[in-house]
Amino acid sequence: MTPSLPPETHNLYSELLERLLVFSARHAIGHAPGTFTTKSVAGETYVYFQYSEPGGSTRQLYLGKEGPALRRLAERFKSQRQEVQQERADFERLCAQILAGGGWAMGTGPARVLKAFADAGVFETGAVLVGTHAFGVIGNLLGVRWAGAHIRTQDVDLAAVSLAAAPERLRADAPKALERLEMGFLPVPGLDPRHASASFKVRGQSLRVDFLAPGKPGAPVLLPSLSTSAQPLPFLDYLIENPEKAAVLDASGFLVLVPAPARFALHKILVSSERPASQETKALKDLTQAAQLLAHLSEARPGDLRLALEALRKRKLSAKLERGAKRLLHLHPKISSIMTESLLAGR
Numbered sequence: 001m002t003p004s005l006p007p008e009t010h011n012l013y014s015e016l017l018e019r020l021l022v023f024s025a026r027h028a029i030g031h032a033p034g035t036f037t038t039k040s041v042a043g044e045t046y047v048y049f050q051y052s053e054p055g056g057s058t059r060q061l062y063l064g065k066e067g068p069a070l071r072r073l074a075e076r077f078k079s080q081r082q083e084v085q086q087e088r089a090d091f092e093r094l095c096a097q098i099l100a101g102g103g104w105a106m107g108t109g110p111a112r113v114l115k116a117f118a119d120a121g122v123f124e125t126g127a128v129l130v131g132t133h134a135f136g137v138i139g140n141l142l143g144v145r146w147a148g149a150h151i152r153t154q155d156v157d158l159a160a161v162s163l164a165a166a167p168e169r170l171r172a173d174a175p176k177a178l179e180r181l182e183m184g185f186l187p188v189p190g191l192d193p194r195h196a197s198a199s200f201k202v203r204g205q206s207l208r209v210d211f212l213a214p215g216k217p218g219a220p221v222l223l224p225s226l227s228t229s230a231q232p233l234p235f236l237d238y239l240i241e242n243p244e245k246a247a248v249l250d251a252s253g254f255l256v257l258v259p260a261p262a263r264f265a266l267h268k269i270l271v272s273s274e275r276p277a278s279q280e281t282k283a284l285k286d287l288t289q290a291a292q293l294l295a296h297l298s299e300a301r302p303g304d305l306r307l308a309l310e311a312l313r314k315r316k317l318s319a320k321l322e323r324g325a326k327r328l329l330h331l332h333p334k335i336s337s338i339m340t341e342s343l344l345a346g347r
Contacts, residue, residue, distance in 0.1 A: 002144045002145070002146070002147075002292050002295050002296040003144065003145045003147070004143055004144050004145070005101060005102050005103065005140075005143045005144065005145060006101050006102065007143075008101065009097070009098055009101030009102055009103060009143075010143030012094055012097050012098050012101065013098050013103060013140055013141075013143065013247065015094060016091065016094040016095065016098065016247050016253050017141075017245070017246065017247045019087070019090070019091070019094075020091070020247055020253055020254070020255050021245065021255070023087055023091075024255055034049050034050050035049075035050055036048070036049055036050075036070075036073075036074040036077065037049075037050045037060070038066060044065060044066075045065070045066040046065055046066065047065070047066050047070045047074075048060040088252050091252040091253045092251060092252045094253065095249045095250065095251065095252060095253050098140070098249055099249055102145055103140050103249055104136045104137075104139050104140050104145070104146070104151065104249070105249055106133060106136060106137075106248055106249065106250065107152075107154065109154060109183075109202075109205075109207045110133055110153075110154065110156050110207070111248060111250045112181060112183070113156050113178070113181065113183075113207070113209060114129065114133070114156065114248055114254070114256060115248075115250060115254050116177045116178065116180065116181050117158070117172075117174060117177055117256075118254045118255060118256060119177070119254075120172050120173065120174065120176070120177035121172040122158070122172045122174055122177065122226060123255065123256050123257045124172070125160065125171060125172050125225045125226065126160060126161070126225065126243075126257070127158050127159065127160040127172075127174075127225065127226060127257065128158070128159050128160065128239075128240040128243045128257045128258065128259060129156075129157070129158060129256045129257060129258050130157045130158070130159045130212065130236075130239060130240065130258075130259060130264075131153070131155060131156070131157030131210075132151055132152075132153045132155065132157075132285075132289075133153065133155075133156060133157070134157075134258045134259060134264065135151060135264065135289050135293075136151045137246045137247075137248060137256065137258050138246065138258055138259075138261050138264060138293070139151075140246070140247070140249065141244070141246045141247075141258070141261070142261060142296060142297075142300070144292075144296050146289075146292055147292065148288065154205070154206040154207045154208060155206075155208050155209075155210060156207075156208065156209045156210070157209075157210050157212060158174070158209070158210070158211055158212065158226070159211075159212040159213065159214075159230075159233075159236055159239070159240050160211075160212075160213060160223055160225050160226055160230065160240070161213065161214060161225075161237070161240070162213040162214070162215070162221045162222060162223050162224075162230060162232075163224060163225060171224065171225055171226075171227065172225070172226055172227070173226075173227040174211070174226040174227060174228050175200065175227060175228050176227070178200055178209065183202055183207070184202045184203055184205075185200040185201065185202055185209070186200065186201060186202075186203055187199070187200055188200060188201050188208070190220065192219065195219050195220050195229070196220055196222075196228075196229035197220070197229065198210065198211050198212075198220040198228070198229045198230050198231040199211070199231075210231065211223060211226060211228050211229065211230040211231065212230050212231055212232075212233050212236060213230035213231070213232050213233070213236065214232065214233070214234075214235075214236040214237035214240075215232030215233070215234070215236075216232060216234060217232060217233065217234065218232055220232075234274065235267055235270050235271065235317070238263060238267060238270075238311065238312060238315055238317070239259050239263055239264065239267040240259060241263070241311070242260055242263075243257040243258060243259055243260065244257070244258055244259075244260055244261075245257060245258075246258045260304065260308065261293060261297060261301070261304065262293075262297055262301070262304040262305045262307065262308035263308045263311070263312075264289075264293060265289075265290045265293035265294050265297065265305075265308075266290070266305075266308050266309065266312055266321060268286040268287065268289050268290035268293075269286070269287070269290050269321055269324035269325055269328055270312075270317060270320055270321055270324060271283075271286050271324075272284075272286035272287050272290070272324045272327070272328070273320055273321075273323040273324035273327070274320070284331075287324070287327065287328045287331055287332065288331075288332075290328060291328060291331070291332035291335060294335050295334070295335060298335070
């Protein structure tokens with residue numbers, strides 16, 4: 001059985017997640033990271049909102065000539081900012097307690113990247129964190145501790161549906177968010193120079209961001225919702241349908257979207273069966289993550305697994321799942337008999 005976090009630690013995580021959801025939903029002016037400032041020009045006073053972008057660059061947004069309306073706005077901002085600062089202090093305390101209780105901590109570099117994406121509205125467009133970092137976040141969400149070194153990586157994987165024309169409210173500029181971090185991200189050249197890059201990497205480091213979209217493997221496709229291109233991958237539409245909100249534990253916590261845990265497990269089995277021999281290490285990692293998830297979900301949330309299996313069968317992927325499941329059960333025979341029957345029977 002997968003080791004669990006102490007109940008009090010998981011309760012603290014649930015509290016953090018709930019409070020972050022409420023905090024995010026309010027969208028109060030006090031959430032904005034900045035302050036009001038004024039400039040005097042030719043005897044007139046003008047009001048600006050000054051803020052710092054990720055990476056430390058300072059920007060000023062012109063609001064207008066000083067007057068009663070802007071003074072009231074500044075007072076309202078000051079009042080709400082005090083409330084927000086108190087809430088953020090509470091989030092910092094909760095994150096520290098969860099981490100001390102055994103919660104999974106993401107690496108500093110990937111956490112900075114995802115926080116910048118969250119601040120830029122990337123997850124509000126429906127983009128979903130996938131890959132190993134999603135696996136780590138899902139562990140905290142479920143209240144379990146994953147074993148082994150397969151949750152350590154510097155690769156950040158984001159997936160979204162490629163739409164020819166995403167509405168303005170469902171758009172974010174992900175490359176711009178990376179640029180503002182001033183960490184040195186550069187586009188990774190593809191094999192064909194005619195195709196736009198779907199990946200960004202920090203020169204001389206292993207930190208990398210890959211953008212993914214559902215589809216048959218091939219040339220990168222345009223991802224208007226994130227103002228970038230993405231590498232198409234099979235089965236991704238199944239993985240990112242109906243994602244869940246989860247909290248990333250950094251200094252004060254922030255929200256991301258992750259796949260439904262049961263779909264994540266079954267998707268890992270599917271992907272493992274499609275990997276070539278040159279990616280054997282990745283295939284084994286897929287199956288290890290799937291086994292740990294299944295061991296927990298088959299006891300704690302069996303209904304989720306059955307729903308995920310039904311959704312997969314509707315896509316006529318049962319045969320591919322069975323191929324991966326046979327190898328999974330050979331490598332990890334301790335998976336419950338119920339799941340063995342479900343995975344292999346396809347019914």
